[in-house]
Amino acid sequence: MIKIPPPLIVLTLIISIYFSSKKIDLINIPFQLEISFFILFVGILIFIYPVLQFIKSKTTVDPIKFKKVNKLVTSGIFKYSRNPMYLGMLMIVLSTSIFYLNIYSILTPFLFIFWINKFQIKREEAFLTEKFGKEYLSYKNKTKRWL
DSSP states (O other), X not given: OOOOOHHHHHHHHHHHHHHHHHHSOOOOOTTHHHXXXXXXXXXXXXXXXXXXXXXXXXXXXXXXXXXXXXSOOOSGGGGTOSOHHHHHHHHHHHHHHHHTOSXXXXXXXXXXXXXXXXXXXXXXXXXXXXXXTHHHHHHHHHSOSOO
């Protein structure tokens, strides 16, 4: 199973968007810069808040060593999304996509969603189901994966 830290996936996509902007014609839309920075700001907030919740709950934030999870966090932002850290990362990728808007950058948020769902979230969900059983399944039924 592929185990690449999600922040490294985000960084790889951002770098690839930057380099694609040198090769592929850019598309311009009104308020593109402002929209990009707003989404980036919101994405950073959405990413940081759940990290702080995990630290406060004294459970692991490490997406590769998630088997060290010792508590199921379901409060705060986790009431609305089972994966707010990944949602924040998605918004950071999306903001970069909008900033460098071109044909390739439009695809990158979809690449991120595909990668995270297939190689990260499915493994985490299987582990959490095994570790927390009915408690996790109940939470999973009440709370959407992304939003």
